[in-house]
Amino acid sequence: MAVNAKKIAVYALVVFGLYVIITNPAKAADYVQIGFEGISDAAKAIGDFMTWVVNGGKN
Numbered sequence: 001m002a003v004n005a006k007k008i009a010v011y012a013l014v015v016f017g018l019y020v021i022i023t024n025p026a027k028a029a030d031y032v033q034i035g036f037e038g039i040s041d042a043a044k045a046i047g048d049f050m051t052w053v054v055n056g057g058k059n
Contacts, residue, residue, distance in 0.1 A: 021028040030052075 017028075020031070
């Protein structure tokens with residue numbers, strides 16, 4: 001039963017994504033940009049943390 005719910009959820013997300021892209025491509029582009037900025041910020045934060053760890057936890 002959980003597999004069916006998962007399939008339905010994925011299907012609903014895909015349909016919603018296509019709906020947003022078709023009805024408002026500019027807004028969809030904004031969402032993609034926000035997503036990539038978030039990923040970039042997260043990668044930078046991980047890099048800063050790893051640098052801090054390698055330096056022995058000192059500023």
